[in-house]
Amino acid sequence: MSDLQIKDAVKSYGNVDVLHNINLDIESGEFVVLVGPSGCGKSTLLRMISGLEDISGGEMFIDGELVNDVDAAKRGIAMVFQSYALFPHMTVAENMGFSLKLAKAHKSEINEKVRRAAEILQLEKLLERKPSQLSGGQKQRVAIGRAIVRNPKVFLFDEPLSNLDAELRIEMRAELIQLHKQLKTTMIYVTHDQVEAMTLADKMVVLEGGQVQQVGKPLELYDDPSNMFVAGFVGTPRMNFLPAEVVDVSNTTSTLRFAAENGAPEVVLPMTDGKLAIGSKVSVGIRPDHLHFSPAQSGDLAIPIDVAFVEELGDLTYVYVDTKAGTRLSSQKKDGRHNHGTTGYAVADTTSMFIFDADGHRVRA
Amino acid sequence: MTDAIASPSALASNRRKIKVPSLWTVLKWIAAISVAVVALFPLWWMFSVVFAEAGVPVAVNPRLYPTSFTDGFAKIWEVFEETGYLRAYYVSIMYTILTIAGVLLISSMAAFEFALFDFPGKNALFAVVMLSLMVPLAVTLIPTYLLVAQLGWVNTMQGLVVPGLASAFGLFMMTQFMQSIPKETLEAGRLEGANHFQLYWYIALPLSKNALITLAILTFMKTWGNFIWPLVVSNTREVYTVSQVINQFNSPFSHTTVDVVMTANFLAAIPPILFFVFFQRWIIEGVQMSGSKG
Known part of the structure; x- marks a missing residue:
């Protein structure tokens, strides 16, 4: 030893x-x-x-x-x-x-x-x-x-x-x-x-x-x-990254706007003041197990998507989807079957998002 | 469901399928046998001449088979008695064994460094050694003799052996072979605690066994039949090799008959023939591996 x-x-x-x-x-x-x-x-x-x-x-x-x-x-x-x-x-x-x-x-x-x-x-x-x-x-x-x-x-x-x-x-x-x-x-x-x-x-x-x-x-x-x-x-499939811009900052929150062509609404994140500046570019990371396919709009963030292809492994299902801008995202379902059609929303909660600055460093809330 | 037991007619047709060799196969066999006859006949003729009654080989109707074993052994005895042939055997065998041992040792040690390690000037040095392959013997013969003479090695075993030890061909062959030893194997050896020499001795050398056997065979063939260098460097009977003794029979003023000359040749041919019989497999592999007959 x-x-x-x-x-x-x-x-x-x-x-x-x-x-x-x-x-x-x-x-x-x-x-x-x-x-x-x-x-x-x-x-x-x-x-x-x-x-x-x-x-x-x-x-x-x-x-x-x-x-x-x-x-x-x-x-x-x-x-x-x-x-x-x-x-x-x-x-x-x-x-x-x-x-x-x-x-x-x-x-x-x-x-x-x-x-x-x-x-x-x-x-x-x-x-x-x-x-x-x-x-x-x-x-x-x-x-x-x-x-x-x-x-x-x-x-x-x-x-x-x-x-x-x-x-x-x-x-x-x-x-x-x-x-x-x-x-x-x-x-x-x-x-x-x-x-x-x-x-x-x-x-x-x-x-x-x-x-x-x-x-x-x-x-x-x-x-x-x-x-x-x-x-x-770390993590398979790898984490999804979506580019966004900081549009508003308050004492406890920051508002992010996703690239317009992704068709996603603005999202308000809990964030200590001073960590993000208005106008700065960030990347939002969401793990596939926190990004869910939903036929209807729900959650803090809902991105309109088309289903690209599905991998059904029995206990797990990976749904690969494309945003309107063509960004490929992966989402994971635990119940093992996908029968929700070919269009819908990729939805996620703000609590499971990771924010990275333009240099790739993590910005923690 | 198909019938599991072949019907009698099917068996009969199978029997009829004994392969009739194609014309091409027959031609190949004829060619192979012809080559074998061409290669073996001189040896057989030599044998028949040695074991023949005096005069038979040069008769108008020479026999193609041995006619007298007693006469043959008498001739062998005569050659042994009158020419110092046994001494020549000893010199040739020592010359060959020492050369093989030296060539294997030096080539493998040098190849170990060239193939598996980097050192300044490695490529240039290797190129120089390879260039020496292109220099004909006639060019190096006199300088080598002068060097050996200055060392006082004329008419000595070391004079015969030492100049042949540094073999560019051997180095080339061993280097090519050792390059195929994975670096990781040596690194593993190093981590196990092997020093530089132990890496060579315990790992590189045993792994190059096939190449060493090949090189030994090629060196044997080259050394046993070597004539020019022994002719230049050994001038006394004590250090005559077999090929020099035979040469004495061929000199224009010798009065020996053809069957005695043939006996001397026959005796010289025995060691390589035995060698070939015993090491056939490796010789063929070796020639294939090196792409060379030495």
């Missing part, structure tokens, strides 16, 4: 900065998920933690010790790669015991540690097989086993489930949660899949453009996103 601090970490390749001023505090035993779209720098950050990439600037501490110049092998870190990166010429047991062999551990000690890790991961029967004789899920387990054997301070996972099929992914996700409970080791996990992130993380770090956008518990990020990127990234 170890904690990890990253202070103002920067990574650049030549003149190109790929990570800017990353600050992160990871407590001992935490399961932290770094999440973001492709190219946001999450894997680079993970590789910097592992020591496979140099840190161009800033500092990194593991258990209070500065590790900027500590070799990858000596950081006490184990990593599970997306491609598993097993050694194809070694058996499962040899793969798992490789680090101990290099450390010149006694054979009986190697066997014992490999056996214990294999037991945790139910790999006992596969120990003599070569990686080519294993399925994707088994390879993944071996890669995790190889990490467990080293008894590392920190586990790093680089999109470890992305090569597995959907069913196995869900299964492995549950196993990872179980494993974390069992080992209680600090784990840092990279994924671009926000569902994976939400289900696994104690703490979720959303990255975009080489910057940390927000850090928090998964539901904190969902319920209280601090900017438009996080609001859009």
Whole structure:
């Protein structure tokens, strides 16, 4: 169990900065998920933690010790790669015991540690097989086993489930949660899949453009996103955004007018004075589960729409609608069936709206 | 519902379907057999000449089969006794083994760096090595000899072996192969605590096994039959290779008969033939892999 601090970490390749001023505090035993779209720098950050990439600037501490110049092998870190990166010429047991062999551990000690890790991961029967004789899920387990054997301070996972099929992914996700409970080791996990992130993380770090956008518990990020990127990234289907303009401001409310062509009326929001200025452009975010399809006008906001298409999943129904201006919105219904025709209103309450300023920052009431 | 049991007439028609080979297949077989005959006949002729009574091979009606095994073994004994052939065998085998070992070691170590790591001047250096592939032997022969002579290595095993160790072709082949080793595999090794040499020894080398076997085979074929370099660098009987001993038989003033010359050739051909028999599969794979016969 170890904690990890990253202070103002920067990574650049030549003149190109790929990570800017990353600050992160990871407590001992935490399961932290770094999440973001492709190219946001999450894997680079993970590789910097592992020591496979140099840190161009800033500092990194593991258990209070500065590790900027500590070799990858000596950081006490184990990593599970997306491609598993097993050694194809070694058996499962040899793969798992490789680090101990290099450390010149006694054979009986190697066997014992490999056996214990294999037991945790139910790999006992596969120990003599070569990686080519294993399925994707088994390879993944071996890669995790190889990490467990080293008894590392920190586990790093680089999109470890992305090569597995959907069913196995869900299964492995549950196993990872179980494993974390069992080992209680600090784990840092990279994924671009926000569902994976939400289900696994104690703490979720959303990255975009080489910057940390927000850090928090998964539901904190969902319920209280601090900017438009996080609001859009966390949650499926993504949050709907409607452009609007502030037309009136009072002590306790602000009045927004949606772009005229959307055909929506003005909406009065509870808002502390001074947060919004008359004339400023904002975006209004509404999650699909707070935007409902209604055949008749109702609620605080009712936007006339045409139904574009419907996805009926049984327990849930997603109704995708187009406003008169052509903006595609998604709404979610819990009762599972859509039988309300093709035109109507997308309705929402002001209490479930998120307001973002022109720069994408959240404006809280 | 269709009839589950085939009717007798259907069975009969199945039996009649024994494939009649097409004309094209027949032609292909004829061509293949012809090539095989052309390739094997000289070997058979060599064998027949060696194991023949004196005079038979040069008779007006030569026999195409062995006529006397006793005479054959007598000739082999004669060659062994009078030419130091056993010594030449030893020199050739050592020359070949040491060259193969050295080429494998040096090529794989250099390829490991070229294929999997970056260092300043890497591309330029690699280009220089590849350019050396285009320089004919005739150009490098004398400078190499002068260098070896200055080192005092003329008529020594190291003089025979060392100049052949740096193989541009070997480096090229191993580099191409090692480039296919995923970087993540090495990174995983690094995180497991492997140092640079251990990455090479425990990961890159075992993963390149096929390429190493191929390179070993190609190096064997090239070294065993090598004539020019041993001719230049070994001038005493102690360091004569098999090919040099055979050359003595071919000299214009030698008085040996054709069957004795053939015996010497026959003895020289045995190791590569055995080698081919044992390593057939890898040789074919290797030639396919490298696109080269060495």
